Amino acid sequence: MITRLEAFAVPGLPIVGAGDDLAALVTGALAASGDAPRRGDVLMVTSKIVARAEGRFAELSRVTPSAAALELAREVEGDPRLVELVLSESTGVSRKRRGALVVRHRLGFVTANAGIDLSNSAPPDAAPGSGPWALLLPRDPDASAERLRRAWRPDGALAVIVTDSFGRPFRVGTVGAAIGVAGLRPVVDHRGELDLFGRTLEHTIAARADQLAALSDLVAGQSSDRQPVVVVRGVEFAPVDDASARELCRPLDGDLYA
Amino acid sequence: MITRLEAFAVPGLPIVGAGDDLAALVTGALAASGDAPRRGDVLMVTSKIVARAEGRFAELSRVTPSAAALELAREVEGDPRLVELVLSESTGVSRKRRGALVVRHRLGFVTANAGIDLSNSAPPDAAPGSGPWALLLPRDPDASAERLRRAWRPDGALAVIVTDSFGRPFRVGTVGAAIGVAGLRPVVDHRGELDLFGRTLEHTIAARADQLAALSDLVAGQSSDRQPVVVVRGVEFAPVDDASARELCRPLDGDLYA
Numbered sequence: 001m002i003t004r005l006e007a008f009a010v011p012g013l014p015i016v017g018a019g020d021d022l023a024a025l026v027t028g029a030l031a032a033s034g035d036a037p038r039r040g041d042v043l044m045v046t047s048k049i050v051a052r053a054e055g056r057f058a059e060l061s062r063v064t065p066s067a068a069a070l071e072l073a074r075e076v077e078g079d080p081r082l083v084e085l086v087l088s089e090s091t092g093v094s095r096k097r098r099g100a101l102v103v104r105h106r107l108g109f110v111t112a113n114a115g116i117d118l119s120n121s122a123p124p125d126a127a128p129g130s131g132p133w134a135l136l137l138p139r140d141p142d143a144s145a146e147r148l149r150r151a152w153r154p155d156g157a158l159a160v161i162v163t164d165s166f167g168r169p170f171r172v173g174t175v176g177a178a179i180g181v182a183g184l185r186p187v188v189d190h191r192g193e194l195d196l197f198g199r200t201l202e203h204t205i206a207a208r209a210d211q212l213a214a215l216s217d218l219v220a221g222q223s224s225d226r227q228p229v230v231v232v233r234g235v236e237f238a239p240v241d242d243a244s245a246r247e248l249c250r251p252l253d254g255d256l257y258a
Numbered sequence: 259m260i261t262r263l264e265a266f267a268v269p270g271l272p273i274v275g276a277g278d279d280l281a282a283l284v285t286g287a288l289a290a291s292g293d294a295p296r297r298g299d300v301l302m303v304t305s306k307i308v309a310r311a312e313g314r315f316a317e318l319s320r321v322t323p324s325a326a327a328l329e330l331a332r333e334v335e336g337d338p339r340l341v342e343l344v345l346s347e348s349t350g351v352s353r354k355r356r357g358a359l360v361v362r363h364r365l366g367f368v369t370a371n372a373g374i375d376l377s378n379s380a381p382p383d384a385a386p387g388s389g390p391w392a393l394l395l396p397r398d399p400d401a402s403a404e405r406l407r408r409a410w411r412p413d414g415a416l417a418v419i420v421t422d423s424f425g426r427p428f429r430v431g432t433v434g435a436a437i438g439v440a441g442l443r444p445v446v447d448h449r450g451e452l453d454l455f456g457r458t459l460e461h462t463i464a465a466r467a468d469q470l471a472a473l474s475d476l477v478a479g480q481s482s483d484r485q486p487v488v489v490v491r492g493v494e495f496a497p498v499d500d501a502s503a504r505e506l507c508r509p510l511d512g513d514l515y516a
Contacts, residue, residue, distance in 0.1 A: 001485070002477050003269070008262035095514040102514060110428040165464075169427045169515035170368040172508050173445045173465030175472065177429070187431045206423075206475070207431030214433065214472030217464070218493075219260050227259070235476075250430050256353040256360060257427035257515050 005234030007044075007219050009227035016228075017124040018055030023151030026229050035231075037152040042232040044216030047137050047164040047179055048117060049228035050144050056136040057123045058085055076101050082116065085134055089114035094258075107141065107179060108249035111166050115179070138162065141180025142244045149182040156239055159183030163213040163220075169257060176217030178209035181245045184237040186210075207248055208237075263492030265302075265477050267485035274486075275382040276313030281409030284487050293489075295410040300490040302474030305395050305422040305437055306375060307486035308402050314394040315381045316343055334359050340374065343392055347372035352516075365399065365437060366507035369424050373437070396420060399438025400502045407440040414497055417441030421471040421478075427515060434475030436467035439503045442495040444468075465506055466495075 012029045016022065026043070030036050037043060065073065065080035069087055073080035077098050090103035094110050102112050114137070121135035138144050141162040149160045162180030167173075178186055186209030216230040252258045270287045274280065284301070288294050295301060323331065323338035327345055331338035335356050348361035352368050360370050372395070379393035396402050399420040407418040420438030425431075436444055444467030474488040510516045 001479055002267075003485070004264065004266035005477060006262065006264040009260075011261070097514065100514060168465075170508055170513060171435070171465060171468065172506050173463040173468070175433075175465050175468050205431045207426075207429060207433050208476065210429065210431065210433050211472045211476035214469045215476065218466065218469035218473065219263060221259055227261070248430050250428055255428060256355065256358060 002234060002236055005232060007215055007230055007232045009219055010229040010231060013049075013228060015124055016049050016052040018053065018057070020053045022049065022053045023148050027152065029229075030231075037158055037231070038233070039153070039157040040233070040235070040237075041158045042184065042212055042235050042237075043148065043152065043158060043160045044176075044212060044220075044230040044232060045145070045148065045160060045162050046216075046220060046228040047115065047141065047162055048120070048135060050138045050141065050162055050180075051117075051135050052123075054138050054144070055123075056138060057121065058134045058136060059130060060132050060134060061130075072096070072101070082113070082118070082134060085116055085136065086114040089116065089136060104252075105137070107137070108246045109166075109177065109179060111164070111177075115164050137164065137179065142182060142246075143180075145180040145182035156183060156241065159235075159237060159239070159243075161186075161209050161212055161216075162245075163216055165217055174217070176210070176213030176215070176220075178213045178245050178248060181209050181243045181247075183239055183241075183243060184209070184235075185240055185243055186245060186247045209245065210248060260492060260494055263490060265473055265488055265490045267477055268487040268489060271307075271486060273382055274307050274310040276311065276315070278311050280307065280311045281406050285410065287487075288489075295416055295489070296491070297411070297415040298491070298493070298495075299416045300442065300470055300493050300495075301406065301410065301416060301418045302434075302470060302478075302488040302490060303403070303406065303418060303420050304474075304478060304486040305373065305399065305420055306378070306393060308396045308399065308420055308438075309375075309393050310381075312396050312402070313381070314396060315379065316392045316394060317388060318390050318392060319388075330354070330359070340371070340376070340392060343374055343394065344372040347374065347394060362510075363395070365395070366504045367424075367435065367437060369422070369435075373422050395422065395437065400440065400504075401438075403438040403440035414441060414499065417493075417495060417497070417501075419444075419467050419470055419474075420503075421474055423475055432475070434468070434471030434473070434478075436471045436503050436506060439467050439501045439505075441497055441499075441501060442467070442493075443498055443501055444503060444505050467503065468506060 063081040065084040069084035073083040094102040122133040145160040165174040166177040190204035321339040323342040327342035331341040380391040403418040423432040424435040448462035
């Protein structure tokens, strides 16, 4: 049971580019403030900073849209080069209409524009006049999270979550969602526990990694390059080595809104 | 910009029944630990404890299902008395199938079973052998939040959010959602701010009250009668007097999944 937790942004991180050692940058920034990744910490890392370190930049002027992308772009009135990138990252379209393209990402979740970002998306060494630039999501966020976890604690005694901001059906505004997880079970199943009156609890699968992602989104702020790494202390969890953000993705055939 | 926040559960709250003074109970519990609601705090209160204080208990054996409820209950294979309560709290059905009934609640949001809870739902003074009991959501959670806000700080210098746990399309597990808000704008609109490269930010409406609700759900735990009130410190917000959780509900005609 959690009784108290704290969350803080890692201060003073630079703008990250392809090939930068994110783990070392965070460790250095924490050390400068007299801190370090600790046993039991959950380190929340935005997809954007992970993607930048992985060099997931795409210059739109170098993208050649397929026929399918051209047709879909006409339908949603979007940039065909962006639509091409979206399709290349997706396994299917969930909803489309003018100005909106929601897809099932190759990583399993459903999100607008396959999570491709057009803000703060240029590499630090972009030539003047180049672009516009897009930034794709990390290649394998679970693996990225696991690499960071081991870099920070070779004994694996902390957890790492890669987050993105998702829009949602029915509700206004974005919240954080976990798209990569290492070191902690992303879903907590309380089924079988008894409630205060001895009845079996219902509705008792909590999306813990998404709860944490929402918290870190709140702290990271919106222009998330500014505070892209958030440390959460006080979460009690049993370390695991087989976590995946895919545990948070409901199968298509079990979804009322597929 | 938030750089650090902390969240903790108010310790030692009793099981609440109809007519209990929730504001006084929380103030007393905080005082016992040497604390008090402070300027700038956000107090997160589960719908369940608010509903219990408001006496929103319903004994299923006293509910008479309508013809519509009987038919719908056959279709989803649910308890007709529960379905009757769900319909009485709803303006429409969003999705239905065996074992699942998702509705648009009269308060504007979309949720399973109209948020009616069958766990920990008996009043403290329930007669032996009575029940089973159901607990409806609070009558007007925005108003409940505002009453609590003024009880804790007559100057209004804190915010109160009433939370519930929602399932979600596409994703496994529940997260907290704000169903009542007082004192802070539930949605933060960053549109018009510039990103690090001078481009206008996209996707920049953050569902702040839902981010906070996810955080408090994480701290409150699942059997939420146990830690039903969570204090969040470190959120920077401008106090407002006209907040409503309805700001988080997307209009039906703007929703791709309606």
